[in-house]
Amino acid sequence: MRVHKLTFAALAVAAGLSLTACQNGDDGTGKSAPSAGSHASAQAGGSSSNGSDQGSGSDSGGSDQTGGTGTGKGSAGKGSAGNGSTAGTGTDASGKVERCHTDELEVTAKDDTIDGDPSGNVAVEFKNGGGHDCSISGYAGVDLKTNSGTVSAKRTGASAGRSILKNGQSIAFAVTYPLNKTGGSGVRITGLLVTPPNETKTVTLAWPGAATLPVTDGSGEPVRVGPIGSAGQGG
Structure with missing residues (x-):
C-alpha cells in the first residue's frame, strides 16, 4: 500500500511540473504569450x-x-x-477685428492749411499703438474749446469707409474751420477735443491752426469734421 501512495504522489508532482512548463514556455511560434x-x-x-x-x-x-x-x-x-487666431491679432471670438480704442491710439494734430484755401484745415492723426490690429471707421467727435465756450464740429456727410490699422500704422481725418478775416479779435481757440469713433474717452490736444474764429451770429460757416481717412481732402 505504501508503494502505491508514493507512485500517485510522484505522478501528481510530474503532472504539475508539466503544466507549469506549458504555461511559462513558448506557444509554438517562438513568442511569449501576452x-x-x-x-x-x-x-x-x-x-x-x-x-x-x-x-x-x-x-x-x-x-x-x-x-x-x-x-x-x-x-x-x-x-x-x-x-492662435485671437492671440495678438486683436480679433474677437467671432474672428472679427476689434475696433480701435482711445487708450490704444496716439492722437496728434497739425495745421494742414494751404495758402489760398478759403478755410483753415487741421489734420488729426490716429496712430495704432495697441500692439495688434484694430478697426476704425466713421466720424470722430470733435470740439473746439474757445474763450466763449465749446464749438462742436458738424459732420460733412461724406461716406465713411472701414480701415484696418496694423500696429504702428496711422490714419487721419480733416477738420475745416472758417478763417477770421474780419479784422477783429475774433473768438480765441484754446484747445481741441477729439473722441475716436464709437468711443467715449476724449483726448485733449493743443490747437495747431489759426488762433481765432470769426465772431458770428450762427449764420456763418461752421466748423466741420470729415470721416476717417479724409485728411488732405478738405473735409
Whole structure:
C-alpha cells in the first residue's frame, strides 16, 4: 500500500511540473504569450500617439469612446485657441477685428492749411499703438474749446469707409474751420477735443491752426469734421 501512495504522489508532482512548463514556455511560434494586464490597459487608455496631437482632424469618429483617437476639433486642434487666431491679432471670438480704442491710439494734430484755401484745415492723426490690429471707421467727435465756450464740429456727410490699422500704422481725418478775416479779435481757440469713433474717452490736444474764429451770429460757416481717412481732402 505504501508503494502505491508514493507512485500517485510522484505522478501528481510530474503532472504539475508539466503544466507549469506549458504555461511559462513558448506557444509554438517562438513568442511569449501576452500579458492580460497590459492588454487591458491598452484598451482602456487608447493610443497615446493619436490623442491631442491629431486634434486638427475632422469629427470622423472615436470622439465618444474612452481613450479614442482624438480626431475631433478640440482645444488642442484648430479651435479658437489652438490656431492662435485671437492671440495678438486683436480679433474677437467671432474672428472679427476689434475696433480701435482711445487708450490704444496716439492722437496728434497739425495745421494742414494751404495758402489760398478759403478755410483753415487741421489734420488729426490716429496712430495704432495697441500692439495688434484694430478697426476704425466713421466720424470722430470733435470740439473746439474757445474763450466763449465749446464749438462742436458738424459732420460733412461724406461716406465713411472701414480701415484696418496694423500696429504702428496711422490714419487721419480733416477738420475745416472758417478763417477770421474780419479784422477783429475774433473768438480765441484754446484747445481741441477729439473722441475716436464709437468711443467715449476724449483726448485733449493743443490747437495747431489759426488762433481765432470769426465772431458770428450762427449764420456763418461752421466748423466741420470729415470721416476717417479724409485728411488732405478738405473735409
